[in-house]
Amino acid sequence: MRAMRDLFIDGISEKMATDDRIIFITADCGAMALDSLRDKYYDRFINIGIAEQNMINVAVGMALDGYAVYCYGLSTFIILRAYEQIRTQLSIMGATVPLNVTLMGVGVGLGYTTQGATHHCLEDLAIMRTLPGIRIYSPADGIATLRAFEHSFSVQTPKYIRLDARISDTVYPEEAKLDFYKGFQEVVYGAEICFVATGYMTHKAVKIARDGNCGVIDIFGMPVDDVSLALALRRYRKIVTLEEGFIGGGIGCLVRGLASNVETLGFCGHTLKVGSREYQHSLSGMDEERLRTYAR
Amino acid sequence: MLDDISRSVRRQVLEMHRRAPEMRIASSLSTVEIFVALYYGPLLRLDTYWSVRNDIVSRDRLIISKGHGALSVYPILADLGYFDKEALEKVGQDGCLLKSHPDRTIPGIETATGSLGNGLGIGCGMAFTRRNSWPAPRVYVVMGDGEMNEGSVWEAVMFAAHYRLSNIVALIDYNSMCATDYCYKVVDLSPLEAKLHAFGWAVRSIPDGHNADAIVKDVITHLSQERPNAFIVHTIKGRGVKALENDPLCHVRSVSPAQIDEALQAL
Numbered sequence: 001m002r003a004m005r006d007l008f009i010d011g012i013s014e015k016m017a018t019d020d021r022i023i024f025i026t027a028d029c030g031a032m033a034l035d036s037l038r039d040k041y042y043d044r045f046i047n048i049g050i051a052e053q054n055m056i057n058v059a060v061g062m063a064l065d066g067y068a069v070y071c072y073g074l075s076t077f078i079i080l081r082a083y084e085q086i087r088t089q090l091s092i093m094g095a096t097v098p099l100n101v102t103l104m105g106v107g108v109g110l111g112y113t114t115q116g117a118t119h120h121c122l123e124d125l126a127i128m129r130t131l132p133g134i135r136i137y138s139p140a141d142g143i144a145t146l147r148a149f150e151h152s153f154s155v156q157t158p159k160y161i162r163l164d165a166r167i168s169d170t171v172y173p174e175e176a177k178l179d180f181y182k183g184f185q186e187v188v189y190g191a192e193i194c195f196v197a198t199g200y201m202t203h204k205a206v207k208i209a210r211d212g213n214c215g216v217i218d219i220f221g222m223p224v225d226d227v228s229l230a231l232a233l234r235r236y237r238k239i240v241t242l243e244e245g246f247i248g249g250g251i252g253c254l255v256r257g258l259a260s261n262v263e264t265l266g267f268c269g270h271t272l273k274v275g276s277r278e279y280q281h282s283l284s285g286m287d288e289e290r291l292r293t294y295a296r
Numbered sequence: 297m298l299d300d301i302s303r304s305v306r307r308q309v310l311e312m313h314r315r316a317p318e319m320r321i322a323s324s325l326s327t328v329e330i331f332v333a334l335y336y337g338p339l340l341r342l343d344t345y346w347s348v349r350n351d352i353v354s355r356d357r358l359i360i361s362k363g364h365g366a367l368s369v370y371p372i373l374a375d376l377g378y379f380d381k382e383a384l385e386k387v388g389q390d391g392c393l394l395k396s397h398p399d400r401t402i403p404g405i406e407t408a409t410g411s412l413g414n415g416l417g418i419g420c421g422m423a424f425t426r427r428n429s430w431p432a433p434r435v436y437v438v439m440g441d442g443e444m445n446e447g448s449v450w451e452a453v454m455f456a457a458h459y460r461l462s463n464i465v466a467l468i469d470y471n472s473m474c475a476t477d478y479c480y481k482v483v484d485l486s487p488l489e490a491k492l493h494a495f496g497w498a499v500r501s502i503p504d505g506h507n508a509d510a511i512v513k514d515v516i517t518h519l520s521q522e523r524p525n526a527f528i529v530h531t532i533k534g535r536g537v538k539a540l541e542n543d544p545l546c547h548v549r550s551v552s553p554a555q556i557d558e559a560l561q562a563l
Contacts, residue, residue, distance in 0.1 A: 049451075056417075058455065061421020096401055
């Protein structure tokens with residue numbers, strides 16, 4: 001099984017063979033699939049160095065000339081360090097001219113486990129959801145990543161793809177079709193309690209729900225179709241949102257606005273202790289044992 | 297000839313300020329001759345297109361990185377037909393076209409600026425993709441000296457030098473003041489020429505930044521084909537208004553109708 005970023009990069013590389021308007025920029029961040037892309041398309045590959053703000057600005061300059069630009073780096077750094085450029089160039093200017101810039105952020109949530117809080121990305125959903133005009137993709141597995149890539153290629157305006165750092169199990173069957181404008185799928189049909197999650201936490205929710213009778217809704221595209229999501233949630237007596245993110249502005253916040261009786265689980269403070277994902281979750285009430293108490 | 301145009305642009309900037317005193321002008325009064333040189337020199341060859349690859353054509357572009365200095369571009373864009381002259385009279389009114397910091401809702405403007413430190417990077421992106429065409433279409437970036445405090449400027453400076461983007465031309469409006477004081481008292485930029493040279497750029501100082509003919513001549517004569525180009529254009533912030541010149545707080549000051557009249561008389 002391949003990492004999500006390698007699947008995505010392979011997709012880009014394939015398109016670059018026939019579309020010479022595609023340019024790939026990395027902020028000194030590597031990936032296995034990147035080596036072959038760099039060798040094949042050296043004139044359309046740029047390692048811009050550890051300079052995320054410049055990366056966004058340069059990408060926008062190219063996009064203004066009609067190029068389709070992919071910007072790749074650690075989520076934490078491309079989203080947070082260059083947030084003002086994202087806001088001014090992609091959101092504000094993007095409201096007046098189509099800018100085909102795709103931000104590929106790897107290492108969302110706690111993907112970089114022992115690297116520490118500076119490499120964990122708990123804020124990105126909250127702050128990117130706030131900006132008008134930027135479509136967000138949050139695939140949970142390889143299949144969803146491939147579907148996200150295909151869909152993103154048809155969108156000529158700014159996008160943010162958030163990718164986990166680890167290789168994950170599958171959630172979706174190979175023939176799955178995902179509606180990115182609806183933005184979610186009820187991957188486990190349950191009764192009473194429904195987990196709502198995205199990315200890595202969807203896997204956790206699915207594992208637990210299948211042992212009980214909970215439902216799981218996976219959010220993979222934002223903005224979601226609010227009305228559809230509210231209707232899907234209405235069937236359940238209680239909603240529990242799970243995120244590797246601060247509960248102030250991400251999935252929990254989104255769902256709270258659409259349903260009543262919502263319990264939001266996630267992080268309230270920075271991840272200052274070092275350990276595995278499960279260990280970090282245990283500090284935040286999202287460990288497996290605790291979540292199983294919801295799945296009766 | 298360019299002197300006459302400069303005087304006319306300065307006059308129209310003052311009239312815009314009279315109509316909308318909340319639109320600050322000191323930073324735009326220092327850039328008048330730079331924009332006149334660009335549009336009427338002309339340094340900007342806006343009618344010429346180069347085919348870069350397949351369906352992408354490119355032309356010279358201007359990025360007004362110091363967005364707060366863009367008021368002096370508006371009379372020029374109106375004169376060249378990008379929008380109706382009436383727009384200059386409607387400044388300050390609800391729903392008007394022209395704003396203190398330009399964006400792409402204004403015909404003739406390439407980028408949304410106002411947030412400093414970003415224009416050079418955007419220009420680098422444009423210059424990069426057309427660097428292999430010959431003659432390479434140029435990207436002019438008008439920047440402020442205070443703006444060069446921003447780290448993102450230097451990220452772009454390094455990028456341009458690394459890729460030898462000789463089709464980038466930065467015109468730095470060196471009016472020696474930022475918003476609250478003289479630049480040298482806040483974060484001393486000097487020696488700016490030596491710094492840019494050390495970063496791999498071809499640099500030149502233009503001592504009289506209020507002589508548009510001299511700016512045109514200097515730029516054309518000294519454009520490097522090997523390295524990115526920077527011209528440090530020495531100007532006076534608030535040029536043309538006695539009440540603004542030499543005042544380190546002129547960035548935020550409005551000018552009274554009487555002071556505007558005095559300035560118009562002196563032109």
